[in-house]
Amino acid sequence: MRSFSTRVAALALLPLALAVAHAPGVKATEANEVNVYSYRQPYLITPLFKAFTEQTGIKVNVIFAEKGLIERIAAEGRNSPADVLLTVDVGNLMQAKDAGIGQAIHSAPLEAAIPQAYRDDGGIWWGLTRRARVVYASKERVKPDRITYEDLADPKWRGKICIRSGQHVYNVALIASMLAAHGKDWTETWLKGVKANLARKPAGDDRLQVKGVYAGECDIAVGNTYYMGAMLQNDKEPEQKDWANSVNILFPNTGDRGTHVNISGALVAK
Ligand SMILES: [Fe+2]
Structure with a gap:
């Protein structure tokens, strides 16, 4: 099993989301803030956000839930404040892709950090840990x-x-x-x-x-x-x-x- 840097990858996604949030036609996130919907548990993920905020000055707003987040982003549609979805299981990532809630990302740092087997061919979802x-x-x-x-x-x-x-x-x-x-x-x-x-x-x-x-x-x-x-x-x-x-x-x-x-x-x- 090859190793890859989960931390680099996780941190790399957030500024991308921020850039995207300021694109025309997308509901703006507050400047210097990013909105994350997370199935991953607070005790695992909060330390990562803290380090990210310390490094970048970007505040992370999080909604933690055990279910319903993909459906929620789909239901919120164009008005969804969500920038990033974090989840476990490739099945959930593919379900999110099928629900049409993701957008393709093209990023050299992400592509370098994450082997091809662990990301969507179309750049919709990205594996962070195994x-x-x-x-x-x-x-x-x-x-x-x-x-x-x-x-x-x-x-x-x-x-x-x-x-x-x-x-x-x-x-x-x-x-x-x-x-x-x-x-x-x-x-x-x-x-x-x-x-x-x-x-x-x-x-x-x-x-x-x-x-x-x-x-x-x-x-x-x-x-x-x-x-x-x-x-x-x-x-x-x-x-x-x-x-x-x-x-x-x-x-x-x-x-x-x-x-x-x-x-x-x-x-x-x-
Ligand atoms: Fe588990």
């Missing part, structure tokens, strides 16, 4: 240090896998990657195999699957990479450190097509 969907394996009970997503359907894992709902967007994207790699019929068989290997009915978020490993309910859990850091640093709920310390992270498919990643990203509103 998250890998990995296997959290019990340190005590799992010996192999290599695994593939394909292996998750192997009967040797019968009753040993914890994973959140297959309808959650993180798993929908993972399943989509299996469809792309193997096709429909193969993926259906694989899904039935994975389901047969589940230790319990899917419930809860990614961290609670790792808790399942810690508690001995399952040997492996599937989750996004950043939850390891979030658990290890969770001083409010220190028991999560024990969950994290009970597992190793295995990056699936490093020997062939690579580990599945999703992105967070941004677009400049039309």
